[in-house]
Amino acid sequence: MKQQYDLIIIGGGMVGASLACALLPAAKRLALSIAVIETHPLAQDPLSYTPSYDARATALAYGSRASYQLMGVWDTLREHLSPIEHIHVSDKGRFGAARLHADDENVEALGYVVENHWLGRVLLDRLQQPDAKKCIDFICPAEVTALTPQPGRMGVTLYQGEEAHELSAELVVMADGGRSSLRENLGIHYHIAGYDQHAIVTNVSPQQPHGGVAYERFTDSGPMALLPLEDQDGLHRCGLVWTVADDELDSILALDDAAFIARLQERFGYRLGRFVKVGERFHYPLKLMLAEEQVRANLVVLGNAAHALHPIAGQGYNLALRGVVALAEQLIHSREAGQSLGELAMLERFYAERLSDQQRTIGFSDSTMKLFASRNPLLGLGRDLGLQLMDVCPPAKTLFARSAMGLDSPAPDLK
Numbered sequence: 001m002k003q004q005y006d007l008i009i010i011g012g013g014m015v016g017a018s019l020a021c022a023l024l025p026a027a028k029r030l031a032l033s034i035a036v037i038e039t040h041p042l043a044q045d046p047l048s049y050t051p052s053y054d055a056r057a058t059a060l061a062y063g064s065r066a067s068y069q070l071m072g073v074w075d076t077l078r079e080h081l082s083p084i085e086h087i088h089v090s091d092k093g094r095f096g097a098a099r100l101h102a103d104d105e106n107v108e109a110l111g112y113v114v115e116n117h118w119l120g121r122v123l124l125d126r127l128q129q130p131d132a133k134k135c136i137d138f139i140c141p142a143e144v145t146a147l148t149p150q151p152g153r154m155g156v157t158l159y160q161g162e163e164a165h166e167l168s169a170e171l172v173v174m175a176d177g178g179r180s181s182l183r184e185n186l187g188i189h190y191h192i193a194g195y196d197q198h199a200i201v202t203n204v205s206p207q208q209p210h211g212g213v214a215y216e217r218f219t220d221s222g223p224m225a226l227l228p229l230e231d232q233d234g235l236h237r238c239g240l241v242w243t244v245a246d247d248e249l250d251s252i253l254a255l256d257d258a259a260f261i262a263r264l265q266e267r268f269g270y271r272l273g274r275f276v277k278v279g280e281r282f283h284y285p286l287k288l289m290l291a292e293e294q295v296r297a298n299l300v301v302l303g304n305a306a307h308a309l310h311p312i313a314g315q316g317y318n319l320a321l322r323g324v325v326a327l328a329e330q331l332i333h334s335r336e337a338g339q340s341l342g343e344l345a346m347l348e349r350f351y352a353e354r355l356s357d358q359q360r361t362i363g364f365s366d367s368t369m370k371l372f373a374s375r376n377p378l379l380g381l382g383r384d385l386g387l388q389l390m391d392v393c394p395p396a397k398t399l400f401a402r403s404a405m406g407l408d409s410p411a412p413d414l415k
């Protein structure tokens with residue numbers, strides 16, 4: 001194992017692996033040496049798609065596709081993506097509804113749904129290719145236990161089994177997810193607001209094909225999203241994200257499959273006919289979390305480690321991916337200019353530019369959540385009118401669609 005790198009990425013999850021892939025196109029030309037350190041072992045079998053009924057899925061904004069194209073993984077990724085051709089937003093028990101169509105926006109899809117395990121496999125497989133291995137060391141299973149500032153660098157202590165190693169890099173990127181103790185040890189503080197809600201995530205099979213529609217349905221007990229997925233074993237399949245109040249969680253999780261389906265049916269209605277099967281249920285506490293400090297000299301905090309938001313608008317990973325691409329572009333420019341990758345002034349510029357996107361995206365998710373959670377009848381009427389207005393007003397729809405598709409951010413440039 002080498003001891004000195006230009007860049008060390010802690011965490012080979014969706015965000016850490018994306019950053020490594022984003023730097024690959026320029027890494028050889030710029031002679032970048034990169035290490036990715038990940039706790040979980042890598043899958044050893046060749047890249048293949050294993051359909052799973054019990055997998056979590058992510059809605060990728062249309063704009064994210066340009067990033068994957070530049071990383072060189074889009075053609076593989078799209079083998080198992082489900083395009084979102086229409087979005088249907090409705091408010092249970094009220095008249096408001098809005099529909100967005102890819103055709104109206106002149107795009108092939110408004111977004112894509114990818115199963116997280118497929119996205120992870122594609123990114124990690126890219127990092128295992130011979131050209132990638134020349135500049136990227138994937139160190140796993142290994143756990144980073146401490147970070148120590150050093151003059152002009154950041155020291156990293158990692159454990160592989162019982163064995164400790166000391167590495168260092170000009171820049172360390174913490175892409176270690178939402179539950180790491182490393183940030184606490186560094187004294188990084190967070191703004192945290194709980195929603196008193198959990199997301200129940202599972203796959204369900206409706207009788208009727210989903211037709212490429214992503215449903216966003218607001219109910220008096222919380223919003224639910226139904227995302228189109230590939231059929232499996234002759235059954236249609238959708239990914240369900242169902243937001244429930246904390247005090248309802250245990251009773252809903254205790255339901256058997258038939259009772260769960262009945263409850264879901266009552267909440268979602270019969271737009272897709274009857275639900276005939278449900279997979280394993282996973283649940284996640286929902287909170288809004290924003291790191292108050294995301295850069296220091298030789299250190300960046302990225303992805304879920306930096307921010308977590310309500311999944312209502314499917315924006316968390318898309319926001320993180322825009323951060324990944326912006327950081328990769330900044331690092332490439334710094335290297336070309338002969339500057340250290342860990343220079344504080346450069347990292348502060350990067351952070352200042354990211355903060356406005358983070359605040360806008362978090363604000364949108366948070367206010368949508370609060371608007372639709374409100375039981376105030378006047379607000380209910382207002383949102384119905386808003387949905388109806390958007391449905392009949394093409395410019396308003398396009399504005400909303402471009403924002404949801406991630407097309408209101410500049411195109412990435414990773415060369």
Ligand SMILES: Cc1cc2nc3c(=O)[nH]c(=O)nc-3n(C[C@H](O)[C@H](O)[C@H](O)COP(=O)(O)OP(=O)(O)OC[C@H]3O[C@@H](n4cnc5c(N)ncnc54)[C@H](O)[C@@H]3O)c2cc1C
Nearest residue numbers: 011013014015039059144176177303304314315316317318
């Ligand atoms: C219910 C739900 C639905 C969602 N749906 C969407 C959606 O539709 N669209 C969207 O854009 N976003 C969505 N999100 C958000 C999205 O899931 C996250 O943004 C994404 O998972 C963040 O990935 P990450 O790589 O930052 O973190 P993680 O996926 O947590 O990865 C962190 C990695 O770091 C490793 N690690 C941790 N500590 C260490 C250590 N000390 N040393 C070495 N390795 C370490 C871990 O093993 C892990 O692999 C959703 C979130 C939830 C909860």
